Each structure stands twice: as C-alpha cells, then as structure tokens.
Amino acid sequence: MTASDVAVLPISTGFGLATEPFVDTTDETFFFPSDQHLRALEFMGHSLWTKSRLGVVTADNGCGKSLLIKRLLKDLDERVNVATVQREHIGPREFLLEILRQFGFSLGDDDKTDRRRLLERFLGHQAGTGRLCLLIVENAQSMHPSVLEELRCLAAIEHDGVRVLKILLLGQPALNLVLESPRMVELMTGNVSRFSLAAFTEDQTAAYVAHRLRAAGAPNPDGIMPYTLLPQIHACSLGIPANINKLCQRAFVHAREEGAGLVTSSALDKAIEDLGWVRRRLRAENAVLEQVAALDSTPSTGKLVITMQGEPDREVLLKSDRVLVGRGEEADCRIDSVFISRYHALIVRDGNRDLLLDLGSTNGLVVNSRRILRRALRHRDLIQVGPARVMYVNEQANNAQPDPGETLCFARPGFPAAAGEDDASTLLAFGRADPSG
Secondary structure: OOHHHHHHOOOOOOOOOOOOOOOOOOOHHHOOOOHHHHHHHHHHHHHHHOOOOEEEEEOOOOOOHHHHHHHHHHOOOOOEEEEEEOOOOOOHHHHHHHHHHHOOOOOOOOOOOOHHHHHHHHHHHHHHOOOEEEEEEEOHHHOOHHHHHHHHHHHOOEEOOEEOEEEEEEEOOHHHHHHOOHHHOOOOOOOEEEEEOOOOOHHHHHHHHHHHHHHOOOOOHHHOOOHHHHHHHHHHHOOOHHHHHHHHHHHHHHHHHHOOOOOOHHHHHHHHHHHOOHHHOOOOOOHHHHHHHHOOOOOOOOEEEEEEOOEEEEEEEOOOOEEEEEOOOOOOEEOOOOOOOOOOEEEEEEOOEEEEEEOOOOOOEEEOOEEEEEEEOOOOEEEEEOOEEEEEEOHHHHHOOOOOOOEEOOOOOOOOOOOOOOOOOOEEOOOOEEOOO
C-alpha cells in the first residue's frame, strides 16, 4: 500500500475514531504533557524570565523540540519579541535577514543595509523600552561556523552594560560538541543552562499511545491497540514520539488491510518490517511481555497492583470508600520509603469513580507521566508514588465520564534555578515568573 492509499483511506475508518490518532498535528488536544516535556517548558521559560541569557535544549530527532517551541510561544505576550530560525543550510547574511524580518523589518534579499548594525540598534531600543527579545535557533548543530559566529556576535550585544538578547538553542545531542569547541568559548561563558530531553520510558510510551487514541475519540484505547503490544512498540520506536507515531500509523494500515477491528500482533510485525526496525524487535518470550500479558483481568471492583524496583510486590483491593496511601502504619496502602509522606494520597470513591487526591505530599504524584493533584482514575492508569509503580486496574472505570475537576501540577517545587539566578524557589507558570512560589 502506498502513501497515497493511506491518504485516500483514513486510518480512523473502521476503528470508530473521530480523527487520525498518530498524524503530525498542532491540535492542543493531542499534546502529551510528559514529565520531561513539562520540565523542558519550565526550563525554557526559566531561561527567558530570569537572568540567564542563553539556554540549550538537546534531544534526539523526533522527541518533540519543535512542538515545545510552539507551546512556549503560545503563552508569551506583547512584552516579548520573538524570532525563530529553523533552516539548517543558511548563510550568515540570510541568517541576519531572517531574524530582522521576524522582528518586523521589511528588507529585500538584495538590500545592502548593514544587518548586524540594524539589529544592534533595534535590540538596544527594545531594551530601553523594557521589552525582551528572544532568538530561538533550531537545528543549531548543523549550522555553518560563519552562522555560529554571527550568533556569538549577537549574544554579545549590550545596552547599558547588560546583554540584551535572550537565546534558546535547540538541537540534537551533537550540539553540545559544537558548543564546547574553542570558537564557542565566549558564547558559553556566564549564565548558560542546558537541558536534555529524554525519550519516553516504556510506561510513558503506553500512556502516550493511550492519550493519542483517546484524543482521537477512542473510549477504550486497549480495545484498539492492545496493551500487550506496547512493550514491542516501545522497543522498536526507542521511545521517540515521532517513531511511535510512524509505527502505530503503519500498524493501523495493516490492521485495516486484514479487516481487523483492532491492531493485531501480525499487523504490528508488518509495520516493523516496513520501517526496517526488525533488529529492535523483542523476542516473544521476553519477560516484560509475559508480565504485561499476566495483568489481563476484569475485576468487578478496582485494585492497585504495586511493583517495587521492577518486581511484583502486592495487590490492594479497593473495598472501602476511602483508601489512604502513605508511609504511616495507619495507611490502607502502606509504602515504606523515605520518599513517601505519612499521608501521601487518598483514593475516594465518588459514585462510580475512584478519585486520586494528592494530600500535599512532599514529592507529589505522577499519573501517566503527568504530575497531578486530582484525577478520576481510569483502567490501567500508571501511578508513580516515590519508588513504587502502582497500576490501577478496573475495566469499569473506562466507562466513567471525564473528570472536570482534574488538576495538573505544572510548577514543580525544587526545580533548579538557572545559572546566576538568586531565588531558587521561583516557580514558572508558562511565560510568567511567579515569585510567590
């Protein structure tokens, strides 16, 4: 089947989905706020709103750097002038021209104006009026040395003794080698912070696939993409979101060819072969696959399946209307660890829903890679409580209505201050510095 065939026959056809689940999209509904992506957003905002003048974000291709930039820009206001350069193969004069145009200048390709001098005057004027200027450079590791020299000169521009241009550099891990080269020594002195965006873990991959399917209209993701396939998807995609999308997209195509109403293991195998990822494939007897398959159950009441350090620990049935999770002896679900608060969390039965509530714990709750304060639990939600991994098992919970009171925790106490920042307790709320902490 060719790419044109895929376009003619949408994947949503035959699977009961409202839209395509694994296509590249800017739709906010499909954004998966994993822990590392939220931390990357915090980091970029920290670089912008603190004394730090340069921030560096590195990640493998396909991990979502461009999407993070879109999320960051969405929450900025008129106080910030932004120029974004994405082209890898660009000369120094074209580089300066691209920046000027995005800052609002109308210049032709053959304009003879001294572009660097024009930028200096513009940046100085903006600094004098109290406005920030931010330059975002993507794929910086592939840029010509002459372009990086222009970048170094722009970073050195001052107004009243203060550097006036904020810079965010994004690229693949090789960017670190470029920045550590002798010609970049001056650029990397002073307040420079770095953040490495990691690929998804196996649990995050499972949560990501479920999130995309729910966003596309699937009431029960397991009924379309069985969870027994997810370890294989993680292994072959290496946990990289773009790879996960490609693999799942192809698996859907083959499942439709088979006339199946869900993605089968044979459809996934064919997709892996299409993409040339056969060497990454897990063997069927892999222990991880066996453990996941063993979790297949349909209890009438909810339960918690607790794993410590990768080993099964115990199960806790949710028999009462209130289940206390904590370190204290009075806890119904006791987890003995210094990372667990005495009264860490509470699970409350509300009608046909089990609500998970953070009781102001020190280290917080992470559900499906998102820090939460409150959530109506759904079947196979993965809860990280200190060193314990807790799976909520209750297939009936998939029929519950979404919780309008679900609360995410975006600002993370203890996030390290940028280099040169005095107040390490400052929390970022997407484009604003909140000193109240």
